[in-house]
Amino acid sequence: MGNQVGFALWFTGMSGAGKTTVARLVEKELRNRGLKVEVLDGDIVRTNLSKGLGFSKEDRDTNIRRIGFVCDLLSRNGVIAIGAAISPYQVIRDEIRARIDNFVEVYCRCDLDVLIKRDVKGLYEKALSGEIKNFTGISDPYEAPPDPEVTIYSDRETAETSAARVMAKLEELGYVPSAEAEESYSDEEKEMVEDRLRALGYM
């Protein structure tokens, strides 16, 4: 497609709630549709943008603002920028939403009990024992977004279902052409148009 619409797709939620997993599925689907997309998730950000930042409130805010800055640069130039970061504080998410023209927030919701039971990275155990301080959901607040564009539930649906629901919302908002719309010209029709243009010397 020609000029795609740039927007930021912001995944927020506690550690282990599925932000990166679903973000990567959505990325894949957007790429399959020929769209330009970049993902800024925790690993990429820690390596390339956040070295030297810790887990104090101030440092966390700086980190989120920094991801927001890059998402803004990309999205205002027609690229889809996917941010996936815990981003626990509402006021900072609001600030980023205000800064970016096209902003879509995906709240990755999961019961804390389930996150503690899963504990894929062993972080919740360390947070509960006090080995990790300021851990979101345990010893630091997570402020759930009051009005996200999409809420996904990693304790109740598969990541594929979540990704499909995000895609449906993006289509509904007009940020992404619907999968069917791309098929609106048949091969025959395309050939006919091309033949005419060729006859006129335009191709």
Added chain:
Amino acid sequence: MGNQVGFALWFTGMSGAGKTTVARLVEKELRNRGLKVEVLDGDIVRTNLSKGLGFSKEDRDTNIRRIGFVCDLLSRNGVIAIGAAISPYQVIRDEIRARIDNFVEVYCRCDLDVLIKRDVKGLYEKALSGEIKNFTGISDPYEAPPDPEVTIYSDRETAETSAARVMAKLEELGYVPSAEAEESYSDEEKEMVEDRLRALGYM
């Protein structure tokens, strides 16, 4: 224009050598030609990407790598990313060049005597008196690039001339369509084509 070529345009040189001034002129010209462009200069970077970094060798390297990371994100998505930072060390500039597919280096050269005489921001005086430590060109090395795509001389040419020379190189490299090429269709010809397309129901 339709699909523009993304590339990074990297201005390197000592403080006061004209990096941001020429970068902003080039930015303006690129925008006038309808191209997507972002400038990452010292001020923007300090505010949005580098908070907390100091002037140690390690922190400076981190800062430059970070700007390089963002320039890569933008340029690989078809945007022109202009970086303007002292970036004194050759090995880091080489690293960034290796990372970015389309990389154009502009060496902003100016005799140190002239920079010290100008001293617009009063930084050289402070560096010479020892008030500022690790100041590039005084108490910290500036490694001139051995093979930049363009060298500009702010002590011998106007900023406008420098900007025009950068634009000429970008055209020569094929990253930017030449100003004349855009005029290859006259208004009359455009109208004729549009009339035909309208008659055929395509417009």
